[in-house]
Amino acid sequence: MKTLRYILQKEFRQIFRDRTILAIMFVMPTVQLMIFPLAANFEVKNVRVAYIDHDHSSYSHQLRNRIAASGYFKMSGNPGSFREGLELVERGSADLLLEIPAGFERNLVRDRRQQLNLSVDAINGTKASIGAAYLSSVISDFVKELDLKVKSPEGIQFSPQVKVEIISSFWYNPHTRYKYYMVPAILVILLTMIGGFISALNIVREKEMGSIEQINVSPVKKWQFILGKLIPFWIVGIIVFTIGLLVMYLFYGILPEGNLLVLYLFAAVYLVALLGLGLLISTLADTQLQAMFIAFFFMMLFILMSGFFTSTDSMPHWAQRLSESTPVTHFIRVVRLIVLKGSGLAEVSTELGYLALFAVVLNSLAIWNYRKTT
Amino acid sequence: MKQLFAFIQKEFYHVFRDKRTLLILFGMPVVQILLFGFALNSEVKNIGVAVLDNARDAASQQLISRISSSRYFHLMEPLLSYDEVENRFRSGKISCVIILPSRFGNLLYQDEGAPIQIIADASDPNTATTVNHYLNTILQQHVQEMNAVLPAAFNIIIETRHLYNEEQNGSLNFIPGVIALIFMIVSTALTSVAVVREKESGTMEVLLVSPFKPFMVLIAKAIPYLVLSLIDFIVILLLALFLLDVAIKGSLLLIFVESLLFIITCLSLGLLISNVTNSQQAAMMLSMAGMMLPTILLTGFMFPLENMPGFFQVLSYAVPSKYYYSIIKTVMLKGLGIAYVWKETLVLVGMSAILLSLALKRFNIRLS
Amino acid sequence: MGTEMDKVIVCRNLTKQYGNFKAVDSINFEVNAGEIFGFLGANGAGKTTAMRVLCGLSYPTSGEAWVAGFNVYHQQEQIKKHIGYMSQKFSLYENLTVWENIQFYGGIYGVPHAEIRKRGRELIVSLGLEKEMKKLVGELPLGWKQKLAFSVAIFHQPRIVFLDEPTGGVDPLTRRQFWELIYEAAAGGITVFVTTHYMDEAEYCNRICVLVDGRVEALDTPSKLKSIFNASSMEEVFYQLARGAKRKSD
Numbered sequence: 004m005k006t007l008r009y010i011l012q013k014e015f016r017q018i019f020r021d022r023t024i025l026a027i028m029f030v031m032p033t034v035q036l037m038i039f040p041l042a043a044n045f046e047v048k049n050v051r052v053a054y055i056d057h058d059h060s061s062y063s064h065q066l067r068n069r070i071a072a073s074g075y076f077k078m079s080g081n082p083g084s085f086r087e088g089l090e091l092v093e094r095g096s097a098d099l100l101l102e103i104p105a106g107f108e109r110n111l112v113r114d115r116r117q118q119l120n121l122s123v124d125a126i127n128g129t130k131a132s133i134g135a136a137y138l139s140s141v142i143s144d145f146v147k148e149l150d151l152k153v154k155s156p157e158g159i160q161f162s163p164q165v166k167v168e169i170i171s172s173f174w175y176n177p178h179t180r181y182k183y184y185m186v187p188a189i190l191v192i193l194l195t196m197i198g199g200f201i202s203a204l205n206i207v208r209e210k211e212m213g214s215i216e217q218i219n220v221s222p223v224k225k226w227q228f229i230l231g232k233l234i235p236f237w238i239v240g241i242i243v244f245t246i247g248l249l250v251m252y253l254f255y256g257i258l259p260e261g262n263l264l265v266l267y268l269f270a271a272v273y274l275v276a277l278l279g280l281g282l283l284i285s286t287l288a289d290t291q292l293q294a295m296f297i298a299f300f301f302m303m304l305f306i307l308m309s310g311f312f313t314s315t316d317s318m319p320h321w322a323q324r325l326s327e328s329t330p331v332t333h334f335i336r337v338v339r340l341i342v343l344k345g346s347g348l349a350e351v352s353t354e355l356g357y358l359a360l361f362a363v364v365l366n367s368l369a370i371w372n373y374r375k376t377t
Numbered sequence: 378m379k380q381l382f383a384f385i386q387k388e389f390y391h392v393f394r395d396k397r398t399l400l401i402l403f404g405m406p407v408v409q410i411l412l413f414g415f416a417l418n419s420e421v422k423n424i425g426v427a428v429l430d431n432a433r434d435a436a437s438q439q440l441i442s443r444i445s446s447s448r449y450f451h452l453m454e455p456l457l458s459y460d461e462v463e464n465r466f467r468s469g470k471i472s473c474v475i476i477l478p479s480r481f482g483n484l485l486y487q488d489e490g491a492p493i494q495i496i497a498d499a500s501d502p503n504t505a506t507t508v509n510h511y512l513n514t515i516l517q518q519h520v521q522e523m524n525a526v527l528p529a530a531f532n533i534i535i536e537t538r539h540l541y542n543e544e545q546n547g548s549l550n551f552i553p554g555v556i557a558l559i560f561m562i563v564s565t566a567l568t569s570v571a572v573v574r575e576k577e578s579g580t581m582e583v584l585l586v587s588p589f590k591p592f593m594v595l596i597a598k599a600i601p602y603l604v605l606s607l608i609d610f611i612v613i614l615l616l617a618l619f620l621l622d623v624a625i626k627g628s629l630l631l632i633f634v635e636s637l638l639f640i641i642t643c644l645s646l647g648l649l650i651s652n653v654t655n656s657q658q659a660a661m662m663l664s665m666a667g668m669m670l671p672t673i674l675l676t677g678f679m680f681p682l683e684n685m686p687g688f689f690q691v692l693s694y695a696v697p698s699k700y701y702y703s704i705i706k707t708v709m710l711k712g713l714g715i716a717y718v719w720k721e722t723l724v725l726v727g728m729s730a731i732l733l734s735l736a737l738k739r740f741n742i743r744l745s
Numbered sequence: 746m747g748t749e750m751d752k753v754i755v756c757r758n759l760t761k762q763y764g765n766f767k768a769v770d771s772i773n774f775e776v777n778a779g780e781i782f783g784f785l786g787a788n789g790a791g792k793t794t795a796m797r798v799l800c801g802l803s804y805p806t807s808g809e810a811w812v813a814g815f816n817v818y819h820q821q822e823q824i825k826k827h828i829g830y831m832s833q834k835f836s837l838y839e840n841l842t843v844w845e846n847i848q849f850y851g852g853i854y855g856v857p858h859a860e861i862r863k864r865g866r867e868l869i870v871s872l873g874l875e876k877e878m879k880k881l882v883g884e885l886p887l888g889w890k891q892k893l894a895f896s897v898a899i900f901h902q903p904r905i906v907f908l909d910e911p912t913g914g915v916d917p918l919t920r921r922q923f924w925e926l927i928y929e930a931a932a933g934g935i936t937v938f939v940t941t942h943y944m945d946e947a948e949y950c951n952r953i954c955v956l957v958d959g960r961v962e963a964l965d966t967p968s969k970l971k972s973i974f975n976a977s978s979m980e981e982v983f984y985q986l987a988r989g990a991k992r993k994s995d
Contacts, residue, residue: 005852005855006852006853006855008852009848009849009852009853010849010853012848012849012852013838013841013845013849016841016845017838017840017841020840021840023662038674039674041685041686041689042674042675042680042685042689043680044680044681044684044685045503045680045681045684046502046503046684047503048684049683049684089540092540093707093711093713093717094717095703095707100540111533116533116534117533117534118533118534118535118536119533119534119535119536120536120538121535121536121537121538122537122538122539122540123537123538123539123540124540124541125539125540125541125542125549126540126541126542126549126550126706126710126711127550127681129681130681131539131542132420132421133503133507135535135537136507136510136511137510138535139514139535140510140513140514142533142535143514143517143533145533146533165485165486165490165520165523165524166485166487166488166489166490166491166520167485167490167491167492167493167516167517167520168489168490168491168492168493169492169493169495169512169513169516170492170493170494170495171494171495171496171497171509171513172494172495172496172497173496173497173499173505173509174466174496174497174498174499175466175498175499175500176499176500176502176505177499179499179502179505179506180502181502183500183502184500184501184502212834212835213832213834213835214835214838216802216832216834216835217830217832217835217836219802220800220801220802220825220828220830221825221830221850221853221854222822222825222826222853222854222855223853224822287397288397289397291657291658291661292398292567292570292657292661293395293397293398293401295661295665296397296398296401296402297397297401299401299405299665300401300404300405300408303405303409304408304412307409307412307413307417308412308416308417312417312679313417313418314421314501314504316421316422316423316424316425316451316472316504317418317420317421317422317423318416318417318418319415319416321416322412322415322416322417325416336469339469339500340467340468340469343500344466344467344469344498344500345467346467346468346469347467350464350467350468350469351468351469375801375802375821376801376802376803376804376821377802377803377804
């Protein structure tokens with residue numbers, strides 16, 4: 004026990020003397036939380052539509068105005084033909100191409116049906132699908148209005164027998180602001196980088212310098228060395244988490260709806276898991292460069308799979324299972340649940356179980372892999 | 378000349394002996410391509426939906442079965458009361474709740490119609506708005522079908538064509554992004570570290586007193602990383618071609634030349650970094666944090682540029698990968714020619730020239 | 746254990762092999778208590794590898810060895826309690842002060858708190874580092890670092906101290922001063938096991954073991970070796986032995 008005390012004393016002294024770590028502890032959370040959410044905005048807006056009007060009727064003009072006024076779209080140019088419209092897309096000036104054929108108004112009045120051609124720049128799939136969805140809803144709104152205004156040629160006011168009134172409400176984020184979704188997740192990413200990267204780099208630096216050898220030749224036990232690394236970085240992690248929460252509140256006005264203690268409980272367990280990962284990485288790398296790459300690889304993998312960018316719901320089964328086997332996924336889910344929806348411990352207890360499992364597995368692997376004698 | 382070759386050969390050994398880093402360098406793009414190609418997509422589907430059916434009549438059952446048969450939604454356990462809604466959201470299993478009023482079947486025929494309440498979990502705004510749209514569409518379609526016996530209402534059918542991506546492979550814009558990222562890592566980060574390592578171990582001075590011109594020394598160090606970048610590039614292209622069935626539409630030659638140009642830009646950046654730093658750690662930090670972060674954030678392949686505040690958009694003009702990304706998208710995915718990308722190409726040429734001359738100037742200054 | 750109390754290190758056919766490559770090839774020797782035992786050889790001859798096995802940093806491939814009476818296969822942790830170690834690559838933490846380093850190493854070797862203070866004070870005074878006590882080790886000149894590192898290595902009064910090329914990179918005067926410290930330690934009963942490729946340092950040892958290509962080519966006092974090989978200096982002795990060496994240094 005006394006040995007552990009001496010080790011911790013040395014680690015803390017070294018950490019607080021290391022300018023880089025201090026900068027990371029204070030600057031990184033602030034900077035990341037302020038910059039990332041500004042960039043990480045997946046809202047679909049300002050979709051550029053090239054409207055090709057072959058009909059030039061009052062209906063086609065009305066539709067154009069509706070689209071322009073909807074707030075989602077920006078009209079791009081005035082192409083007279085499909086060729087011209089395509090040119091706009093090729094040059095990158097338009098995302099969607101809507102072609103109104105000649106006879107649009109006449110067909111609608113006479114047959115009540117009309118086919119429109121929509122071409123989307125599908126290189127950016129998100130924009131394409133969501134933009135197309137918005138456009139079709141604007142068009143269907145247009146159609147509904149026509150329903151109410153136009154009399155049929157027989158002079159009978161057409162009114163449907165069956166009607167529904169749809170009332171939509173958005174909970175937890177009534178103005179559908181992206182930052183509420185992103186900021187808590189970025190906080191998790193922050194913690195992930197601290198836990199995974201920094202700890203791995205620190206230990207590998209000792210390997211490179213040779214000071215690990217000095218420890219291996221001494222009576223210091225494996226568990227003492229490992230705890231000696233885990234505990235200080237865990238504390239650093241908690242401090243960073245706290246600073247992150249503060250920034251989140253001061254800068255974005257996001258106050259966790261749920262219990263702060265539960266949040267911290269999760270952060271605590273999560274950090275242990277991540278530090279275990281960092282430890283494991285450090286046993287696999289010989290140089291800091293390698294450690295950095297390996298850590299970067301895992302971080303990238305975890306973050307991509309975690310539901311940070313794209314929802315886990317839309318993943319194929321095998322990918323969903325893979326996603327469930329990374330700690331990041333669970334923590335991001337939990338943070339969003341607690342911060343935005345106020346979920347309590349009971350609702351997220353399975354996630355806690357998962358995180359605890361990760362912590363145990365990763366740390367065991369790391370301890371097993373670390374050899375004092377080779 | 379022979380000595381230069383020997384030197385370059387030694388550099389190759391250095392690079393290719395570090396198996397672990399090589400594994401990551403090739404593994405990373407492979408994994409990214411696999412993920413983006415097969416696992417990640419921003420389509421909205423399998424969304425968890427729960428229904429609170431206060432009516433339990435034929436009409437509500439019909440509606441519910443319609444929703445459950447839609448591929449967008451995954452119908453979960455029905456709700457038994459309004460109080461349950463909050464809890465179900467809090468467990469995170471559902472994203473949307475539909476509430477049908479009692480006597481739904483009768484209310485449908487009233488003048489005001491039957492009120493249907495949709496509650497969307499807007500934590501994820503995109504999903505929420507899309508879910509709302511889809512539900513609205515499904516419900517309206519359902520209603521229209523019920524009115525089918527009557528003269529049809531106005532109906533506009535939209536035929537959608539996916540340009541450049543007929544197979545609808547999710548998003549293709551990640552491929553050039555992944556390529557740009559790899560080039561940044563290999564050509565900028567690794568090169569700068571390699572040169573600084575030489576400085577750290579003191580062998581740089583030995584090289585400088587040799588008959589090599591200083592600029593040759595720098596070039597020789599950069600060559601293995603150029604080769605590594607090209608190999609990586611080919612691997613990524615092959616993967617995209619065979620695994621993802623992405624057609625490479627434009628001129629292969631143009632793609633290759635532009636990529637070479639960008640690699641040179643990255644290498645120049647790496648050489649410049651190695652000149653201003655003195656330790657491997659600093660070189661790594663500067664490359665990774667200083668260069669990679671802007672690449673990921675501001676190139677436009679991960680986060681849409683047009684959504685960012687003006688300041689960021691201005692900043693993105695200074696990031697070389699933004700131009701490369703645009704070039705590759707236009708040439709490789711849209712199949713267009715040099716006429717569409719000459720501006721960006723010129724920018725890259727200019728950047729390379731400036732960076733390279735800065736790097737050399739600094740290098741020469743240190744000597745004297 | 747089967748060894749006499751006097752022999753602090755015993756090696757019998759000790760081998761360390763990597764694949765087909767025998768870094769240490771069946772070496773045999775014994776070191777007596779209080780000896781200054783030198784391990785001489787070119788780079789790549791196997792000195793450091795052998796030392797790492799004896800320190801419990803590396804498992805031997807075959808053969809046997811005992812350090813301070815403990816077996817290198819099964820009792821490594823026991824060995825580590827009774828030895829000190831100083832390598833050329835790293836000795837002390839550069840970003841800790843002189844005093845903090847002393848405190849740390851004393852502590853992890855189980856020296857009681859009061860003893861650390863007492864011995865630490867004595868150490869600082871004897872090295873003349875009173876003014877540097879609170880300075881970061883990284884700010885000290887190389888010679889002082891090395892002397893401090895050695896003193897820290899024997900701070901917990903181990904039975905044996907292992908030194909791996911401890912005097913690299915300093916001038917001959919500083920090296921001489923360093924060896925005075927070694928003499929002091931040996932006189933106090935600590936066995937010193939030192940590897941070196943400096944031939945003049947070989948003269949300072951009680952006995953020398955010369956390693957060539959992983960094998961013991963000679964083992965005796967410096968004067969005896971010089972007379973056996975008809976040489977006027979250890980350098981000549983080594984040259985004669987190493988001529989047949991097949992392994993080139995790194």
